[in-house]
Structure formats: structure tokens, C-alpha cells
Amino acid sequence: MTLPPDILLITTDQHRGDCIGGAGRRIRTPNVQRIADRGARFDTCITPHPMCQAARASILTGKLPYSHGVRDNGRNLDPALAEDGLGGLFGRAGYDTRFIGKAHLSTHETFAPTGQPECYGSVADYPDTWDGPYMGFDKVALTLRPHHHCGWKDRPYTLHYENFLDRDGQGGARWAQAKQAVAPLTTDKQVWRSALGDEWMSTAWVGDRTVEMLDEDREAPLMAWVSFPDPHPPFLAAAPWSTLYDPAEVDLPPHRVPDLDRRPWWHRAFLESPVRRNQKRVHADDQPFWGYDGAPEDDALRDIIAVYYGMIAAIDFQLGRILDRLEAAGRLETTIVIFTSDHGEWLGDHGLLLKGPMLYDGLLRVPLVMSGPGIAPGRYDQPVSTLDLRATLAELCGLDAAPDDGASLTDVMQGAARHVAHDEWEVDATRSGVDLDLRTVRSATHRLSVDLKSGAGELYDLAADPHEMTNLWDDAAAAPTRDALCAEIAETRPGMIPAAPRVGWH
DSSP states (O other), rough: OOOOOOEEEEESSOOOOTTTSSSSHHHOHHHHHHHHHHHHTTTEEEEEEEOOOHHHHHHHOOOOOOHHHHSSSSSSOOHHHHHHHHHHHHHHOOOOEEEEEEOOOSSSOOOSSSSSSTSSSTTTSOOOOOOOOOOSSSSSEOOSSOOOTOOOTTTSEEEEHHHHTTTOOOOOOHHHHHHOOOOOOOSSEEEEEEESSSSSHHHHHHHHOOOOOHSOOOOSOOEEEEETTTTTTEEOTTGGGGGOOOOOGGGSSSSSSOOGGOHHHHHHHHHHOOOHHHHHOOTTTTTOOOOOOOOOOOOHHHHHHHHHHHHHHHHHHHHHHHHHHHHHHHOSSSEEEEESSOOOOOTTTTGGOOEEEEEEEEHHOEEEEETTTOOOOOOESOOTTHHHHHHHHHTTTTTTOOSOOOOTTTHHHHTOOOOOOHHHHOEEEHHSOEEEEEEEEEEEEEEEEETTOOOOOOEEEEETOOOOOOTTTGGGGHHHHHEEEETOSSSSTTTTOOOBBBBBBB
């Protein structure tokens, strides 16, 4: 009798698709490459949404944001929808389902307590012994404060990672130490080399918890989502990762100016709106405004990229530990291992940092490699999406899953073509300063984004113009391509539900 395969879905946060080895940049990820060498690599995988919560809800459910209701950060996923997501689907099939790391499947910074364990105002209702269930997963070990733009709060306003930091009563001191910069010093507020030891960083904590999980005795097959919070900003790393890359040798983007006159109206409106700066961030510990604050100077950007690469190297090291553990136990060949991210990062493209409704390729495209039973080795360039993971895993494991907005990637691995992959975002002025019904399609050669409210749009020929310098939206010669891609976008479609209520900012 053939036993069901184990599953490790390993994700990062805000990780560009070109920031793995072999993608054209000066970055080394040998353990991501180990997965790719044994299996499949998808070079044109996009996120269905460029913000954490919505993208993660889509990975979980296989639904586009307008079908699961989380159309932006600050809108909570309905737990009933989560129950038919990855955790619930595999749990009902007899799998031991786990989640380790940053979930962000409900809002952290809320206007009022929501009752969810990831809510800063509700976490105190959960005892230290709580470890699930949550959003369909039987057992969880979560970060409540995965990034260092947040202030520290003592127990009971903590979850598993914060309790680890505070295991000897020094959690607050360690949190403060993480924010202390050490040489070589940086100038941009978004980046520093941290004084905190690497063993206390969330990346090491996620790696340790994953190895411990793999060492457990179990009879049921395992389905685990392992979620590293990095390389999300603020960009900080501990030694040795913080100095692994020389800033003088990193690759700067070729175009580092916010050329707003060449873009649709909402680019400037978003960047210049005072709304984002005026939002009340009661959990930010009186830190500076963390949003975009103008194009960084080249020296500052070099530091950001060097530390960003270092954060990725730290994750890759932990990925190596995980793969080594599977191999030593004789389970690597029987485990489906997937490595991907929720969304990308501008990282200086067009003078931009972070993320927003300018869906340049660095923000839209994410890494996707996978290996294991049923995965055909190869390198594939069809436009696919992290939406496709639920359907893919269900097919590989022989599960009868309700239809979703994704499609199993097995057809791509067998040579089938995909025309486009979709991204959608209801941008609202209360959080972003602009109101948009922003729809995007990515083909193998083009990216089109259109605001259905105003009719404005942008179109780039990525084959001829990979840095997206020339907007072809009004170019008569490109009109047939524009119209064909617009025809892929349905203003309404079966399965759409109303937007979930806004309960907070992040």
C-alpha cells in the first residue's frame, strides 16, 4: 500500500521572484536550488494580491481576493472559508496539520478586539498553553509580532515566538536589542544590522520549531505550512547574515527614479496622499513613519539590498537544515516540498520601496519551486499563481477538493500552456488614500493593470521592456494586446462575495 506523501509548504514574506539563485541577480540560495534541482521551478509565478493578508488567504483557500473577501490588509478571513482551505481539507483527509511562523490570516492592528489570537487586543484571551486549532490547522506555533516596526508588550499580549523571546523574562530587552544597530551602520530608516543574536531571530525560531516537528513520532501523514516572516521590512539581520553581502557588489535596479509622469494617475495619488502617514498606529511604539518616504539614495539602497539578501540567506540556511533532516530520516523522497512567498518587494525599482498599487514585476512575481512525489522535474515559464497550490496539492495527494479559482500545476508540468494569471485588489482611500478596483493579468510576455472605476490602465511588454519603462496602454500598435488582456478580466464572476468589513490597518 502506498502511503500518502507528507507536505511541507514553506513560505517567505515580501520575497521577489528574482531573488533566488539562477534568476539573474547576485544572490545565492543553494538550498532553494536543491529543491529546484530535484523538481520543478516556475519562473513566472505571481501573487494574487500584493498585500500580506489577502495573498495568504488566497494561498490558504485557493480563491482570488474577491472570492474570499479579504480584499486588502485589515479585513479578516471568514474562519468558515478557512475550514475548506489547506488545513481543513487535509485534516479531514487524515493528515496531521500544522502551521509554524507568521500566519497573518487575521488582522493584528485592529480598531477593536476581534476575538482572534492574532489580534493585539484579543490575544490576552488565549492562555500560554493555546496551540490551536486555527484557520483549519490542528496545531500552531505563531508569531504575533513578526516584524520590528511594532512595539513590545509583555504577557499576556504575546504568542509563541514572543514567549520564546521572554522565556527568562528578557523578552522586552531582546526586542529592544533587535532594534539596536551595529556596525557597519546604515542611513535609511528601513534598514540596519541588528545587535540581537541570530538564535533569537524569527527565522531561526521558525527553523528550530520545524526541525522539532519533523523529529516527532507520528502515524498520520503531515501537512505543514512553515512561514518565515522575513525578508519583510524593516530590513534587519543579525550576524553573520547582516554582512554576508558587500553593499558595493549588489545589483542596483537600472531605473531608480519615481517617474510618475509616465504612469497612470493612481501612482502619484497613492505616493503623495497624506492618509497613510496620518493613520494612528498605536502599536508602533512611537517609531518613525514606516511607509514610503521618497526614493532612497544609492548608498542607502545598496545597504537595503545587501541586508535583504542576507535575510534571504538566513532563511536559506534554515531551509537547508529542514531538507537535511528529511534526508537523514529517509523522508525527502516521500515529501512534497514547496518554497514560495506571499508577494514581492519593489526594492528600489523606479525609486520605490515596499509595496502598493504599482504592480511592477518585482512586487507581483514570487519564487516557486517544488519537489516530491508526482512533481515532474523541469523549468516552466507559463504564468501561474500561488492560487494554484491548493488544487495542485489536492491532486498530487488524491484528495477530492471543492473547486476554487486556481488550477493544478500538473498540466503545466505536462506541457500545457497557461494564458494569464490574475491579481486583484480593492484599494480603499481610508487605508491607501485612493479608491481603486485594480485588476491585473500577467501573461508570459505582458503585464496589464487597469482600474475598473476610472478606466485608466497600464500595459508593459515584458519581453521587450523587462524594466517596465514604456506604458503601452494608449499605443495604437499595442491595442490588440491590450484588448485581449482586458477581455480576460471579468468585472463580476461566479463566486464573488462582498468585501469583508475593515477591522483595522494591518
